[in-house]
Amino acid sequence: MSTPDQTTPAPTAGFDDEAVLLIGHGSRREKSNEQVRELAAALESRLGIPVDAAFLELAEPAIDEAFAGLAAVTSQVTVVHCSLFAASHVKNDVPLAIEQARAEHDIEINNGAHLGVHPAILDLLDDRAAAVEADLGVDRADDDVAVVVCGRGSSDPDANGDVHKLARLLYEGRAFDRVEASFIGVTEPTLEETLHGLSKHRPDAVVVLPYMLGDGVLTQRVRDWTADFDDDYPYVDALAGDPLGTDSRLLDVFADRWEEARTDSVEMSCDTCKYKVDLEGYEEDVGGARAMLRALAHQEAHADRDDIDEEPDSHDAPEKHVAVCTNQTCAKMGSPAVLERLRQEVRDSDHCDARITRSSCLGRCGDGPMVAVYPDGIWYGGVEDADAERIVGDHLDRDRIVSELVDQTL
Template sequence: MKGILICGHGSRDPEGVEGFKALVALLRKRYPDRMVDYGFLEFSHPVYAAAVERMYVAGIREIIAIPAILFAGGHAKNDIPFEMNTLQSQYPDLRIRLGRHIGITPSILQLAGKLVTAAEAAHPPMDRQDACLLLVGRGTSDPDANSDVAKMTRMLGEGLGFGFSTTAFIGVTQPLLKDHLPIIDHLPYKRIVALPVFLFTGVLLKKIYAQLEEFAATTSKQIIATKSFECDELLLQTIDERIREVQEGSPDMNCQLCKYRTQIIGFEEEVGKEQVGHHLAVKGILFEEEEKPGEKKTVLTTVKKILGI
């Protein structure tokens, strides 16, 4: 029997974790002939190591690992590959094949458009030429991932027929949402449709909603915000595509603009940077469940959870 490991980011928000688990539950129904399991990079349990051990104990000797990450920042390019390589070295008779992150696909663009239409439907009709589409990304230290959010903004803005489209981020990089909203306020558009590009709810998404609500109290413009992507069939179709790529031997990432492999202006010193994980301090710190088969709670197991081992 073969397995599929869905590699989540993890969240400090229980609602975000439950949303991710709901996605895994749907994938289990979708792949009844596979053992579908999941793990998290940080905060939540189980960590990847525990999920892989659980699959190994169940007799799995080949795992397709799919990063449930929207854009290829440090998590998809560095942290998850490091974790999978480390685990592969610990199980000589286990084969782990890592697939691509979710990325921008026709299905994801269609899903984003669906969310925009649903949000607009709750308000009086307005010509989209009189509205501004605002995509809000998480923000990373990787310009390649940030540029994908900007690319998605452009494709949706033109494809959906908005009068203007722009991009902001909730952290790490510029422009920050709280700084960008006052600038948009000066533009001649009656409505701002904010689309947070997040798979599930969580701390950052709620922060985005809070900032939008605060801004709405200071402007004459109408502010509309979409939901997160959640467990939509269109997201599941993209995950299907990523699994097929691994099966067919073609899970190619975009390495042409990767700051770790190509000299990108302003990031030249990061070419060839050692691939190591950066999440030991927060790996599995939020306890949810016993991870290992038959494990009993002891002081030692609690310490192991704190250390993420």
């Protein structure tokens, strides 16, 4: 891995015709979106190759639009994630968009890992904490300083576990009294709970570090909750620091993730991924089927918005969403013909409100072609193009399941 004082070398031979797509989440606050674009421009200067920015939602360009633009000017794109940890966006949403882009464009796409836990990020957090200490007039060497690393919070235990790991690594080797992990929501402990717990230890100061890239709504919430705690506990000085922002040390992390992706050396935390192993309480998520279908529906909901006056995150999804596996095994068994026939039947129907989308592997190789109908959770197996008329006419139009084709239900 590179360290903050290293400079990433220029692209080596064989990668001249290459561009990078830096993918951020997207925010209602344009300031946060501009930060992603600033990082893309800085990374372009660092790597010496074109770097474009794209967003999962709430901002433009969308990922599919960015791929379409890049496909016209380059033959290879390496995806670099702005996501801090590997949750559903990294494990499902972006891979789905990549599979769709591969199917639609003659382009090679390398998919990198999330930012994750990296020495450059620990160094950056240490500096953020030092800045808050200076504002509070305390010194960790002489005073009891507690630090709270506050993440967004996820339904993915793997991502939440990495926040705790980051907090522990920030504690090791430094003179903080303690370093705790907390979250804005979704999971526990929440920031409010952590702050109230720390008050019992009566530290001289509490430094809260918003572990987020952009200075958006959630970062402001961290500041507000910290200010409330400072008011409620006058014997403890508390202050929230700045998010990661556009600090140049992030370029060290992006550069490492770029190099890993283009050299086929990406390492993901598969041993603790709820989509791959049975974790207590998350057994139904194994295989990624539910998350993949949620991602499809969420993606189409945003794509279907045609009223520019709507709220940025409003949804107007189709009544049904149909995913057709077009991965290698199902494709050999005829799934492309099934996909086109389903689309034709939907177009010919007067009553059907459904979206037909190709998907990556649904985890039922050998039982395909596989067709999944959402939100019903009905999976059809061994589907032939001749079955499309019944699936549309009976199930999508009349909510009558084609029982003899059912492979499983979710």
